[in-house]
Amino acid sequence: MPAVQNYDVVVIGAGGAGFAAAVEAKSKGANVVLIEKMPTVGGNSLISGAEMNVPNSWVQNKLNIKDDTPARMAADTLKGGDFKGDPEIVGVMTVNALPTAEWLRDTVGVNFEKDNVFQFGGHSRKRALIPEGHTGTEVITKFSALADKMGIPVITNMKAEELVKDKDGRVVAVKAVSGDKEYTFNAKGGVVLATGGFGANAQMVKKYNPNIDERFKTTDAPGTTGEALYMAEKAGGQLVNMGYIQTYPICDPISGVIELIADARFDGAILVNQEGKRFVEELERRDVISNAILKQPGAYCYVLWNDNIGKISNTVKIHDTEYQAFTKQGIMHTSDTLKGAADFFHIPYANLKATVDRVNQMAKDGGKDLDFHNRGGLKDMSTGKYYIIKAVPSTHHTMGGLKINTKAEVLDKNGKPIPGLFAAGEVTGTTHGTNRLGGNAYTDIMVFGRIAGDGAAAEAKAR
Incomplete structure (x- = not known):
């Protein structure tokens, strides 16, 4: 050449x-x-x-x-x-x-x-x-x-x-x-x-936003390292808003990648913490959900759904490869019963049952979420199978x-x-x-x- x-x-x-x-x-x-x-x-x-x-x-x-x-x-x-x-x-x-x-x-x-x-x-x-x-x-x-x-x-x-x-x-x-x-x-x-x-340059991320530190992995491709910004700045370009860095709330705790299968939350899956309780609207802004997760015990959460949701969720159907991989890693579990889902991750069953029972009641009453105002409406989760996956925020978009x-x-x-x-x-x-x-x-x-x-x-x- x-x-x-x-x-x-x-x-x-x-x-x-x-x-x-x-x-x-x-x-x-x-x-x-x-x-x-x-x-x-x-x-x-x-x-x-x-x-x-x-x-x-x-x-x-x-x-x-x-x-x-x-x-x-x-x-x-x-x-x-x-x-x-x-x-x-x-x-x-x-x-x-x-x-x-x-x-x-x-x-x-x-x-x-x-x-x-x-x-x-x-x-x-x-x-x-x-x-x-x-x-x-x-x-x-x-x-x-x-x-x-x-x-x-x-x-x-x-x-x-x-x-x-x-x-x-x-x-x-x-x-x-x-x-x-x-x-x-x-x-x-x-x-x-x-x-x-x-987003894949941890030092650069921390430089501009010290709150996004060593706790965070990244969802980004490895080439997303930002050198071109300095190249353009050297040529006279103006850099703005560099401290505005987004985390994606629902990611693999091991690799940091987005758990696309957990986009079931757009179809009715709920977010619960280690105590088995909901703590944020599932369709809130990414930064709001991420910040809410970081305030929970252990700074992680779980996404929970059942077959009723899985059958209508194309994102669940399409990501079978993720299902297999995350299950093998031990961060995802499938159970015929809600108790089985709770026990696998050592979540207090009584708390999780109370949470799901309340969701089911609101779903029965038209889906209106009286607790966190889920804008998509709540779905019935009274019957299994149940699917649960552990999730953490990762650096996602600058x-x-x-x-x-x-x-x-x-x-x-x-x-x-x-x-x-x-x-x-x-x-x-x-x-x-x-x-x-x-x-x-x-x-x-x-x-x-x-x-x-x-x-x-x-x-x-x-x-």
């Missing part, structure tokens, strides 16, 4: 945002390259559940959810981030959510479940589209195939180390290394940073990063765009405020990935 290569657009990071940017730029006639420091593509976008919030989607319409709008989703998003997100950025994300989802479906070829949407914590409506398989594999596989078909080179094991500017302050190239060799990728139109956050405008242009410390530098996804820090609502990451990365790719391609044409 030549040490110096010339392109219209150079995209750094082959996750969802990077693929969206590369495909969009290529579709606008640009000559594009996508470079990735890890041996494989996908990053967090691959291991994510990949649900994508979309107001007024075709699936909502099929399910007769007729009153959702971009404005309603924007209001939920801003409130969920304690109004620290940029309203203009959030507005662009929500308005473009539907056309971007349709693009994923029709152009990229992503298959979404046709009759099912999630309502994540903090959302006022069920609005998250769900890809087949309930992970990002469906999305990244389709992106990879499309990039190959379009002739977009995807170069792995290539770590970007420096953004090169010309005498006018424009970003015109990327210096990168692969093994012991150095490469320069010239970018006529611009460089798109789509490198993700820094809301801080580069400040961008609505064109996905990276801004300097004076709020001015840096010519030739674009960014999208978790590397940016202006969308989510203090807390990202579930399902908003995929909307964010896809919408702004496309905007960044389009902008860089336009710059190439203009030069």
Whole structure:
């Protein structure tokens, strides 16, 4: 491979945002390259559940959810981030959510479940589209195939180390290394940073948020280490909101990975502590649930559901591999009786029975949760089998990063765009405020990935 290569657009990071940017730029006639420091593509976008919030989607319409709008989703998003997100950025994300989802479906070829949407914590409506398989594999596989078909080179094991500017302050190239060799990728139109956050860099996390310390493992892909943020800062980019770091509340105590099977809580599963008592609304914001868990005995909790819930929960059905693995690890147990579930984890049975009896009574009375106001309603758990899994919070998403405008242009410390530098996804820090609502990451990365790719391609044409 030549040490110096010339392109219209150079995209750094082959996750969802990077693929969206590369495909969009290529579709606008640009000559594009996508470079990735890890041996494989996908990053967090691959291991994510990949649900994508979309107001007024075709699936909502099929399910007769007729009153959702971009404005309603924007209001939920801003409130969920304690109004620290940029309203203009959030507005662009929500308005473009539907056309971007349709693009994923029709152009990229992503298959979404046709009759099912999630309502994540903090959302006022069920609005998250769900890809087949309930992970990002469906999305990244389709992106990879499309990039190959379009002739977009995807170069792995290539770590970007420096953004090169010309005498006018424009970003015109990327210096990168692969093994012991150095490469320069010239970018006529611009460089798109789509490198993700820094959730897998424990030292960096603790630096910006000392409360998230050695107690926490991470859900993130190993490449999510944040060096590109400093690379961009050195090129003049402004870092904002770096202390806003989210933990995911329901994770494997051993590895730190998300327990996707325990998303049964979106279908009625309850959270209980070691004393067998509920302590928080199961559909609350992620940060609220995480903080509540850390205050419980041992700083962990259990997710409990029965066959009544499992039979209606697609997320339980689809994650049989997790079921087998977590059961083998001893952090998950199945029992014909509630007592068996309690005894396995040494939970006082009388307490757990009282908790479940109360849930059953409220379920019988229409599902209204008088104790914690579960917005999805409570489900009957009077009969087995019972499924119970132990869970802890893990570092999950870094809301801080580069400040961008609505064109996905990276801004300097004076709020001015840096010519030739674009960014999208978790590397940016202006969308989510203090807390990202579930399902908003995929909307964010896809919408702004496309905007960044389009902008860089336009710059190439203009030069």
